[in-house]
Amino acid sequence: MRGEIAPHRVGEPSPLIFxxxxxxxxxxxxxAMAPRADSPDFPWLPALAPDRETVAGLDQTEITAEVAARLQAMMTGIETWQRHPYRRSLDEAPAIWSDGCTRLRDFGAVPGATRxxxxxxxxxxxxxxxxxxxxxxxxxxxLRWLAAQGFRPLLVDWGEPGPEEVGFSLDTYGERRLVPALAAARALxxxxxxxxxxxxxxxxxxxxxxxxxxDVAALVTIGAPWNFARGIGIAGALRTLIRSRGAERFEQLLKSMGAAFGLxxxxxxxxxxxxxxxMQAAMKFQKLARLDPASPAAELFxxxxxxxxxxxxxxxxxxxxxxxxxxxxxxxxxEDWRFLGQRVVPSEIRAPTLVVCGESDSIAPPSLARPLASVLPHAAIRVARTGHVGMIIGSEARTAVWRPLGDFLRTYGS
Structure with missing residues (x-):
């Protein structure tokens, strides 16, 4: 597949140099390490460790060829994506409320909505x-699946922050955007x-x-991080990044970026x-290189x-x-988080709740997401055998997440 690189994919995936x-x-x-692969102290991952006889005398020429092939596949995959003819064509749902850059989009008004x-x-x-x-x-x-089931999904589209939102904290977003959006939904x-x-x-x-x-009849969280005590996922990467400098200096870095760039x-x-x-980018673009660019799998990718x-x-x-x-x-x-002026204490939430987490979620791993279910008094938990994005668009999403979600809403939200 040749053709021009799509303008919105130039220089991507970001940060490309990384x-x-x-x-x-x-x-x-x-x-460089391959000649030592048969050593007892070689750092094999337990799931990958072969017996020493299998890796003894590995041919460096073959390994070099394999490394070159994988790097070439990564570059081929990136180019395939950059030149792919796919362009997003779904129309935006109409907005029924707005403030600043934020819109409340009504998926009850899209084609296929039944009610x-x-x-x-x-x-x-x-x-x-x-x-x-x-x-x-x-x-x-x-959202369109929920609309086809007879619900009226109202999506909070935060938009891209403009001059009005430059100084917003999460609390400001809650007060100025989330609470009014909830009020608009309740009024309907x-x-x-x-x-x-x-x-x-x-x-x-x-x-x-x-x-x-x-104003909240029931609550559903999907891949929502809650307890970061174990420090894996993003929290682990952040702690590794700032361990030698401390949280205060990282806060100052964010302030400095805000002062320099606005955001x-x-x-x-x-x-x-x-x-x-x-290494996720390398592996996933190697996968794309193996797909037929005209296939549905490539389009989804x-x-x-x-x-x-x-x-x-x-x-x-x-x-x-x-x-x-x-x-x-x-x-x-x-439980020291202050939102909308007061501490958030999950044990005081009386709404029936469904907590959904992904077994292979690297953004909000089960160790971060599952603790929420244990502190909510009326929570059920569902663990899907998928990742963070897979819970929403993966091949198992409809069975593992969408249908249980629909059943929950029919019980508590109709």
């Missing part, structure tokens, strides 16, 4: 990425409404259910995610990679709340 350097370094180290006036459900996505991961492709849209329903939160949107939804309980840049946030699994590359900068105060307050200081898990 992904290329990591792959070169990792494969170079593997090549435009059905029971409203407020959906809260992450602030870090665009919300259309919940509406990625035809047949891979949780004439009663309390269910709230679904994905990723950090799930954590914010917990804060909303704790602080505005009279914390997308590239900085993407770099933090890349630290969680530095490209659509997802486009979304990942389409990041959103954050106000410095909100970024500090997320990266330092939650991830480093664990204010959520220690």
């Amino acid at each position: 992904h290329l350097t990591v792959a070169l370094s990792a494969y170079g180290q593997a090549l 435009p006036d059905g029971p409203p459900v407020l959906v809260v996505p992450s602030l870090i990425n665009r919300p259309y991961i919940l509406d990625l492709l035809k047949g891979r849209s949780l 329903a004439g009663r309390p409404v269910p709230v679904i939160g994905y990723c950090m949107g799930g954590t914010l939804a917990v804060g909303l259910a704790a602080r505005v309980p009279e 914390v840049p997308v590239t900085f946030l993407q770099s933090l995610f890349a630290l969680v699994n530095p 490209v659509a997802l990679e486009d979304w990942l590359a389409d990041g959103v900068p954050m106000p410095a105060a909100a970024a500090s709340d997320l990266l330092v307050g939650w991830q480093i200081r664990n204010l959520t898990g220690s």
